[in-house]
Amino acid sequence: MKLKIISTEKIKDKYVKDAIQEYTKRLSAYCKVEYVEAKNPTKEITDKSYVIKIDKDGEQLSSEQLAGKVAQIGVSGNSNITIFIGVDNIEADYVLSISRMDIDINILLIVIYEQIYRAYRIINNAPYHK
Helix, strand or coil: CEEEEEECCCCCCHHHHHHHHHHHHHHCCCCEEEEEECCCHHHHCCCCEEEEEEEEEEEECCHHHHHHHHHHHHHCCCCEEEEEECCCCCCCCEEEECCCCCCCHHHHHHHHHHHHHHHHHHHCCCCCCC
16 A cells, blocks of 8 residues: 655654654555655545545544554555645545644644554554553
């Protein structure tokens, strides 16, 4: 499976870049994940994409539910998941909320990467510290 995380904002902080690099390395055992800074994010959507929009008004899931969602997408014939952060004008297949609170994009990115990694660990019955 290929995951693409898209935002219109540029990452400036080193700790965020380091976290993305670390989680990308960890996730390489399960999937290919890529972060894209796009001025025109709609161009990143393909007809093979299952589009998830992160929005505070979306549905909140537990880590186990997110793992089930990722597994379900994989077996339903969608080999690409495209996740949009901070992009309002996107038509999505699913709207996910990380929190009802407004969260800085840098922190949000780290949380999304961590939760994707946790989801794959759950899917593969691998231990993950809670």
